[in-house]
Amino acid sequence: MPASSHFRSVHLRRSVLSVPAINRRALEKVHELDCDAVIFDLEDSVAPEKKAEARDNLKRFFSQTPLAGREAIIRINALSSDFGAEDMETVLALRPQAVLLPKVDSPDDILAVSDLLDENDAPESLRIWAMVETPRAILNIAAIAETGRTEGPRLDCFVVGLNDLRKETGVLPLPGRTYLVPWLMQVVLAARAYGLDVIDSVCNDFRDLDAYDTECGQGRAMGFDGKMLIHPAQIDAANRHFGPAEAAVREAKAIITAFADPAAAGLGVVNLDGRMVERLHLEEAERLMQKVRLIAERKAAR
Incomplete structure (x- = not known):
């Protein structure tokens, strides 16, 4: 039976900062930042010829002081890519709180990684987060969310990716996200139906903090748990809007x-x-x- 929202575990995910794993200086700075979670990105922000170096950076980072009181999530490349297998080996070795799967289209994408984690005796505490950033993901969102209940507790959180969704649908990046709101609400509804957290998409212009503040307020009103960030300057507004007033x-x-x-x-x-x-x-x-x-x-x- 699907779990209603009040059975969800309570997590602090107001501000989820994405950090390119290739950027050693950015990795060193995360300990100083007041974000709730950090996504260590091996995917879009890392050029193909830099993937191995980025994995080495993460191995070095995780061997040092862990993040205090915050979640560490590693975003991998798709398992079907040339880099997915080695990325998963890195995840299994480092054991972050979660692995973030890019461009999830269907329940099979979740189940394949869940089976891989089980086969390698990964602890149940190593959860799966899913990027929702394709038209197929929106169409299949309820079935994807249901895998969090029917196939064990691994699926834990959705992260919306509007850049890819805009690119694939042709929806323009207008203020207020007018034509995207129906899709965003579908993701929130599916997450709540199956006891998952859900994180709003990044705001690309980190210099326009007024527009970003407005978007945080909109995301909170829509029911998101927090926001994915691309710059430390965005942390304070996310913590304020998605935190307890x-x-x-x-x-x-x-x-x-x-x-x-x-x-x-x-x-x-x-x-x-x-x-x-x-x-x-x-x-x-x-x-x-x-x-x-x-x-x-x-x-x-x-």
């Missing part, structure tokens, strides 16, 4: 307190300052407070 934290605490009152025992609905609050709101409040705790723990670990 002060007013939301106050309300969450009030809801938890109201249901903790012995008078509320057995009740499905309570009166909170003249507003009827249901237990589904309690579940939302508890999830938000878990995120607050995760933020505090990571700050303490840095």
